[in-house]
Amino acid sequence: MDFSLLDQHIINGLVLGVIYAMVAVGFTLFFGVLNVIKFSHGDVLMAGSFAALIASLFLSQLGEFPTWLNLCISLLFAISIMATLGTLIAQHLVLPLRGAPPLNTLLITLMLGLAIREAVRLFYPNGSNPKPFPRLLPENSWIIGTMEIRQDTAIIIVGGLLAILILNLAIRKTRLGLSIRAVAQDPETARLMGINFKRIVLGTFALGSGLAALAGVANGLYYHEIIFDRGLFLGVIGFSAAVVGGLGSLLGAIIGGFLFAFLQTIGAIWFSVPAYKDVFAFVVIIMIMAWRPTGLLSEINSDRV
């Protein structure tokens, strides 16, 4: 095999892995408070990238801004808009369903995802078409040995990993993280400890949706193109990555994300019809689940009799 080719495949796989991991971490976070698959996650991600696009276009209309400033402002805008959206969703759709079976929350987020997707399609001008995403990262290449890596690629990999790492620290080491985990396990007792249940749920939604926006922007920056219906599939992959890694574990989400990217890349290389790569990846996933029924970093069993 051609080695420069291998390098390229590795870099492709890495970026893909980081993007998947970012989505997966979002799933893990929501699983933490809701104990449910939040199917609208992918669509929030997509909406986040559109928000950044709008901000960026608006800025370039205003005048000449340095690209880094444009990037920062668009990113902040997208994150804050999505965080607000997440809070509203939690307030009006998730909290009222607290007493109902968790699957009902799943349905409501599913429908919400559909609503977000359709809203972008209908209300963004020509929303059903793919939109070019501004190139806000430097595109020169660095040469390391035989390997050639573009700066934007490197920034996305490092930035994505950093975001996940910071989130991980926040969840593991802070009182906020402890509160989130407590609320997930027993909302009533958590309230008895003085935890503001509502605030934690809203906060987690804000955090998760903000993270989705970040992932959406990373996605746009890497592919230079965004489209309204990207969310569902990316969401499904993110969910798969989170579960394969072991729900509730942020490290698991990262491992899951990279595993999925790895499987797809391998699949694309092996099969003469690359479309089989998804079939291949999902077959492997099913086999992994049969082998490790609670994910690679399996959730520790705290159930006792």
Added chain:
Amino acid sequence: MKTSLLQVEGLTVRFGGLTALSNLDFKLGEGDLLGLIGPNGSGKTTCFNAITGLYKKNSGSVLLRNKEITHSSPQNIYRNGITRTFQRLRLAIGLSVFDNLVIGDAMHLNTSIYFNVFRRSNLRADIKNRLEQAEEILAFFNPKLIDNIYQPIGKLSMIDRRRIEVCRALISKPSVLLLDEPSAGMTHEETRDFMTDLMEIKIKTPKLGVILIEHEMNVIERVTDRCIVLSYGKKIAEGDYRDVSTNKDVRAAYLGED
């Protein structure tokens, strides 16, 4: 000498570095009522979990009527006649009292699809039988519960739920009954009534062997023939209540010196 019912030899259970149960031996004869006591975390519940096959045993063996059941599944152990209650109530909240009770007799229910779907009149007769059986056993513990037999379990008070759990364990007419702190949360009065009922059950089914985990010493004194004291997973004493309660180790570890 009574015939031996349950025989536990060298039973050891570890969780990582923690030895929850170490080298436990004891015997339970037909009709015995054996008390299992010990400080919190001394391995009593673990002993039940090991006997009923929920926990893997690191070593040792369990014999039921001289038949090895050490490595049987919980299902088979139940089918061989060992039933139990749980320290933290485990009833199905969404189901009715009757459903919860009758599931205790799962091994005697006819589960063939043909019978259940196509022989409805036979099934109905069967259900009516079960209903009577359930009412009978409820009548024993608390006749008021009979009126609640069609009600969801969630409507009952904690103590009635405890009673239901015991009934669920008894309904299949087991040969060994394992009771894990059945009186927790009951007042003295209720505990006394409950134990009286238990003694009556014992009289009605003289061969039934019971192991009772309990922290109420007067209960232990009143109902058990013999008891075993665990501490840190080890048996530190065995004998009737008087022997045990005067044992120095037991006083230090469990009852408190005074």
Added chain:
Amino acid sequence: MKKQDKYLVTYCEILLTSTITTILVVAFLIVEKEMLLGAIIGLGILGFFIAKGRGIPHKIDQVYREHPCVFYLTIVSPVIIAIVFCRHEHFALFMIASVAIYATACLGLTLQLGYTGLTNFAGAAFLGVGGYTVAVLTNQSIPNVLVILLGGLMAAIIGSLLILPVLRTRGHYAALVTIAFALLFKTFLEINDTLGGPQGLKIASFKFFGLDFNEPLLGSSFYLSYVIAALLLMLVVFIITRLIEKSWLGLHLDAVRLDETVASCFGINIAAWKILAFTLGNFFIGLAGGLYAQMLGHIAPTNFTFADSLILISIVILGGIGNPLGVIPASFLIIVLPEKLQFIQEYRFLLFSILVILVLVYRPEGLLKRGLRSFYRTWGRERKLEN
């Protein structure tokens, strides 16, 4: 005397409710004018609240338990009358048949998800297995009724490929296994040309003892035969599902769903029950898929995507998880509503999703919440009757 008067009033109320409901449902199916549709929906909602205010749902429940013949009179006969009335309305019949078929598939899911707690996000894939089996076999010389049965069987068999991972995993982990299957099933069909590839397959019409289902039955619609077949299939599957629920089988499935530890301590073979529910559920879904394929006359991989599986799950959740009766109005809502929203064209999915969200916010438990098990009609009443 007074008591009888009360019964008479109750019967009249029920009869009225059933008549009005039937008229509204038929009108809803047939009418195309937006204004009229709105009026019908408005009337329906109004009627629902009036009925609820008068305690009619409760009365219906009571009367049905005591006098099942009233039930048949007020449910089965309006359906028959409605069908006879609509016998020339091809499209209304087509929709009725679709609703019945989806409801059948969702009964299979109820068995899995509602009773046993097995998450199956690959409903549409099993629908597809049934459909493709029928598509391949109809064109052979095998009796058509048998073909549909084989469709169900095939779904059950393919499903057993997943049994090992499904048995070992729970909750979201099991969801992943089935999601993965749903995705790979569709992609595989599309890439692989042996089963028609992306274009799918055409299916010859259903024949039953020389009766060609694609020919108008007794001079009425093409779809009348399918409606009858679909309703019959739904009825049979519904009755089986209900009987399972109201028997020791249902009790065992509930025990497996609610607490596996307790179930295993009372001798319940968890794996066996899960296999039973999964396989039987897939069988039902496969049957539905087979009939659906027959009716459509053409199937393609894009009918059986993950999104379609989600539609099936949505129906089950919206109906009220574990309540087989809820599945029927929920299928009606999820299948017919988007169709009725055609007049708002590209905005219809947006409105549809908002409507479903609203339904859920106001009925968080779904349309019909599952109640306690009653093993037979007079269950829980006997004591009162005796006294």
Added chain:
Amino acid sequence: MESMLETQNIYAGYDEADVLTGVSLKVQPGKITCLLGANGAGKSTLIRVLLGLTPARKGQVFYQTKEITNIETHNIVRQGVSTIPEGRKVFPKLTVRENLLIGAILEKSKAKAQDRMEGVLSIFPQLANRGQQLAGTMSGGEQAMLSIGRGLMGAPKLLIIDEPSLGLSPLFVKENFKVIQKIKERGITVLLVEQNVKQTLEISDYGYVLAQGQVVAHGTSSMLKSNSQMQAAYFGQGE
């Protein structure tokens, strides 16, 4: 004298039926007040009402001088109320250490939380070397200790305890009553629900007896100990 906690004519219940029908009581500061009553009398329901977990349908709850009827639980807790809830309610997937820390989640200073933790561990040495065990895998009694320890971590002004000795070994029951006594000595007000009448009246200052949702007797502990009417109410209708 000003009361720490006071209820006036509380009605509350689940579904349609009222469990509590007009309960009024006072908890004096710095004292141990106990709440006795048969199973299902409504003790836990009353506690849920005090903490805002179950809405009061009628009546009022006052904490110190403020009315706290039906306000959000965490706002009540933030005013210095800790709870050791019925049935322990430890967080099963958090470690023992984390469970304790969450008891002090309102405490901003890490050092203070650490201090309190050491205090708790000295009372319950069994928990000391179990810091990393998941609480869900602890034995029943160990969970009870953890729950009590968690309640103490909040450094409350008022501690509400619902059946703490359930499932504890005799030695520990004794220990436990000593701990409650010590808590009182530190100036913390205690509202205690217990089945263990004798020992409870032994350490408490004042008591209320609840039967079928109403206060049927109250008085100082020594009074209650000698009151035969109270005995009857407490042991149900029978004797």
Added chain:
Amino acid sequence: SSNETDLVKIAFIGPLTGGVSANGIGGRNSADLAIKLANADTSKKYQYELVVLDDECKPNIGIQVATKAAADSKIFGAVAHYCSAVAVGTVDVFHKFALPMIVWGAVLPEITYGNDYPEIHRVNGTMINQNDVAARFMIDQGYRNWAIIHDTTDYGKGHDKYFTESIEKYGGKVLGRFGVTADQQDFNAELTKIKALKPEVLYFGGITPIGVRVRTQMDRLNIPALFQGTSGIISDAYIEGTGNLSEGTLAFREGDSAERLPGGKMFLTKYKEMEYSSPPEAYGPFAFAAANLIIRAVEAVGPDRKKITKFLNQIKDHNSVIGKISFDDNGQNMVPLITKFVVQDGKWVIWEASDYQSGQRQLSR
């Protein structure tokens, strides 16, 4: 015989929601335009109403809405389908109910050639003609080596098949072919492999959204090959999505360019006047032509499905916005012309009128 203001309904079926809805909405607007123009024309004998139905690009929904249209006795013709898999499924329904229909966008040959139903017509060409012309043209331009990326839908697979057949016939070579799923986002792995094959041209068989993705990701990997697409990417959306990268992209489509035909110019100006919120897209003119054809048939023979079918089957050399329409025995418009397009300065330009033809610009090699 009939009243002057008799209402005649015509159905439009296309994808109005989901991934390809841009084309569906463009088609819908164009058909709507045809109806509005007819209603404004006082010489018309009937009033027309467009019944719009969304097929979601899913065969089962397509069959459902086709049934709805066909079962409505007031509907006398249908302008139907952008997605081939849907059209393949619904032709039986139209036949069963004897409702004449004209396909306005789906390109799979089987739709017209896979049956002998008199009701089925198609104004746009099939992918066979398109690819033959494309292959010939590319060979003439001197290209020899191709790599193919196609989606695994009927559309992409069909294009792969017919293009390969033609290109091999004319002496070109396909170095590698890559079938990808339609909802795939990342093509870096496939493109990395393609980069190693060093093709002169990357042929893409699929529609705009993936086309945009592939073209943008080619750039990330610095693949120098020429990008050649099919009718599926001839849309403003492709240019908008790819930005500067679109320059020099080639694609082919049946029928003449609307701009070049007198009727076409009229269509474009009228479309502008109506202020529809989205453009007609590539197949809008076909939907417009199909709707006009049905209106014309109704005007000629009256509202009668059988007669309209018969009328349509006899259409020969009919002037329309897309050029002359002549149906063959299968109802297929024998499109005489395949138009070649190239993107120049952010616009799809007819090859013959482009700077590339005149030699002012060079296609990449």
